[in-house]
Amino acid sequence: MMDYPLLLRTLLLRAAKYFSKKEIVSIFPGEVFRYTYADYFKRTCRLANAVTSLGIKRGDHVASLALNSHRHLELYFGIPCMGAALHTVNFRLPLHHLAYVLNHAEDKVIFIEEDLLFFIEAIKDQLKTIDHFVIMSQSKEMPATSLKPAYLYDEWIEQFPPEFDFPDDLSEWDAALICYTSATTGDPKGVVYTNRGIMLHTLAAGFTLPASENDCLLHIVPMFHANAWGAPFFGVGQGCKQILPGREVLNMEVICKIIAQEKVTFTCGVPTIWLMLHQYLEKGGWHDFSSLKSVFSAGSACPRFLMEELNEKYGFPITQAYGMTETSPLALAAMPKSYMSDWPKEKLYDVKSSAGLLVPGLEMKIVNEKGHEVQMNGADWGEIFLRGPWIAKEYYREPEQSGRFFAGGWLHTGDVGTIDEEGYVRLVDRTKDLVKSGGEWISSVDLENAIMAHPKVSEAAVIAIPHPKWQERPLGCVVVKPGETVSGEELKEFLKDKVKATWWIPDHFVFIEQIPKTSVGKFSKKDLREMYASGKIKVPEG
């Protein structure tokens, strides 16, 4: 067979040629911008020419600090296809981390959404490698900025020709994108995605997921978060209609309107988004989900009650998947098998609410504390190990951390799970979030899901706190729904028949305003632990 490199270029050229009439839609407050793949391709060529004019060449790194927009989608292909790598920066990082990742990746140019300009203004003196600032805005006016030299994206790229000879002699091992994990401890760690890895991830996603050219994708996952879970590559690869909701992504009223008006069929997001959606719907929020075919939840375990409610009450066809920044990210998807179609609903939700089944192309083992692979019995716990062509082999320029997380040629995910006889994985916890009480493990995730099923509870997170006799005990941190009250005793009573053993039930519950979230919207147990340590969360005596 030909030694033809796996390059994103191949997908871009095909889409431009054969899906030139298909649409890309970018949502701005009070404005809907639409163009075709033909126009998308021309602007992506202009962008590649523009970036080349700055002296950016193969192997260089270019940063984006941007919302989900058509411009970000132009960067997603324009930068890798001309041979550089796009570093998608999480704008929810604390400022010192923002400066850290831009310096660590040695980015030479940064593309900044106008709304996010103040972040870069605030750290500009700390930036060591960035020579050019490109501001992305719907306005035709350059906003006031102290950044120099600065260009207004649309106006700037318009000066360059709409053709570009995307090179076919890159190596498939060349970096295409870079993403840093949101650090729970220490500095953020970078993952470099190769052209090969993204191409294989894209094909495998298409092999696995029920989506095709007929689908209309809504990009809810931020484009800085693990390649937007690969959806932009899948979309261009298939020639799908794509919707980029910009800063409206957290506005559930607008999201529901977009789904109905644009006839969205496919979307993905973290459970936090689906909790927001559920709250909007519970308040009677308008929606029409008739066009939706598949929704995937990933990033952290989606509470089962939430999946059941969204599916059964609102016809929102949500299923779980599993991945992480280090896995490009798709690794597992919880699609039921053909012979499960006549299973009772309850049993089918066991499947759909699991983390899923291994995607073709990868290898997985679940390894217990003794280093043995666990049985496929749905009961034994172990850490999930993964390997495959779209699994990271290291953290970028972090040999020490890499040695630890990638020992033996497998990614040690830090996620603890079980695997049942059908192969479906169920997440028990993060290794570091497990509660060890009296020498036995308690799953904080199971407890959280059980607590969040209480009708008066909006969100719940469980952390381990020290205990003189049992070493550790779980502490329930609970956010009550507006206008409701609930007591710890009520919750204990409620949990009695819903947890694995009565000794799993937290001795104490604290009621807080909100669960702190990480920069990608997951519950931040690190922050909860700090709140507990600093006395901001006080456990009632007794």
Added chain:
Amino acid sequence: MMDYPLLLRTLLLRAAKYFSKKEIVSIFPGEVFRYTYADYFKRTCRLANAVTSLGIKRGDHVASLALNSHRHLELYFGIPCMGAALHTVNFRLPLHHLAYVLNHAEDKVIFIEEDLLFFIEAIKDQLKTIDHFVIMSQSKEMPATSLKPAYLYDEWIEQFPPEFDFPDDLSEWDAALICYTSATTGDPKGVVYTNRGIMLHTLAAGFTLPASENDCLLHIVPMFHANAWGAPFFGVGQGCKQILPGREVLNMEVICKIIAQEKVTFTCGVPTIWLMLHQYLEKGGWHDFSSLKSVFSAGSACPRFLMEELNEKYGFPITQAYGMTETSPLALAAMPKSYMSDWPKEKLYDVKSSAGLLVPGLEMKIVNEKGHEVQMNGADWGEIFLRGPWIAKEYYREPEQSGRFFAGGWLHTGDVGTIDEEGYVRLVDRTKDLVKSGGEWISSVDLENAIMAHPKVSEAAVIAIPHPKWQERPLGCVVVKPGETVSGEELKEFLKDKVKATWWIPDHFVFIEQIPKTSVGKFSKKDLREMYASGKIKVPEG
């Protein structure tokens, strides 16, 4: 990303672990054999151990001369996953070609279907490299044979353990399968499929085609023909139910029964098969196609009237695809785009009856006689050039032929086609089958399709014959339906408004018993030309 090789092993292990309950069904006359993927995997392990015991090692070649059966499917994974390559031999080759390909590939072992034993008995003295003969039979008795040493497949592999440590350190560039093209001129030419090529073809097929784990695949395409078009790899990769119809594959009554009883959803085959099916149905043959979701026709252009009749009259959901031995084979598929769903039926059949749209991952150009890429206007002709990771780079040990067909890093397919503004390719002809009349080209394929649309015609092929004034003129070779008669004048009249120009209409028609077929079931124009040259086909005077 990890340097994790793309090996068939990854698909096999996943299927064995997570789809162990799914079924593989092998049809024999009067007998249906069923087993699970769990059993399939065990026997594939036994096979790998058995083959290893013969001294077969990495890089060796092993031949199969076999029907579509569960045993052949065991070879499909067992041989490549242990590191050797499976050479699937076309048993319809003439005997001298059979000996040629076995010697040319230097096969060390051959697996022979009992029904096909006489072929090998007939050429055994010519075989230079084969040391072992394994006979595949439903019988528990070793058939009488002069081949030595010979083993009875089931009995033989049963002696070996049902576990095998399939190596994970093969190179993805290692050969997995070998297939020889049916030579129209000279000796057959070999194509070596790498693990990488097959893995990418498999993922891309899943990305492109509307099939998933829920599908039940019926393998009509012979497993010696271009990897059975990749369907066995797709099937194991997804964990699909698979049906292997053995020697019943040409029995349309049995095929229709299988489709209904096993609830087949997906199948592929050459137009010759669909012509046979159509004839069976036209005679009132029993069928129930309600389970079928997709059928693909490829190998040669499927007459449009046939596609329309099968779809409209019989609910047989057939669409075209395009590929060849050198392309693994999937290169184009004629699935309509989302926005075509409300197109009028007639226009939609223009799409469905085209050769299709380029599959993601490949590059195509259509090049005219001047070496320029033709416009996407549906009119200009050119030769189809392809490149990509599952396109052959050469013929095995044929540097001279390879230089010709793979010049410039592109496969020169030898197929002439047009491409319309939507990107759909329409095959005009094979370069060597075009008729050049008065300096202008005539498409033999267009003429054949027009002639075959006549209600009294069963099959038709058009070849060029010399002409004193026009250099070449088309000759229509026609097979009339049983009990019907039709004249050349009638056909000329019929064609008047159905061809591009009246001068395309053949001056002469000859009526023959049957169109000679190649060993893979395509019309053999080479044989027709020989019949004409030798006077077996006589053109009426005038």
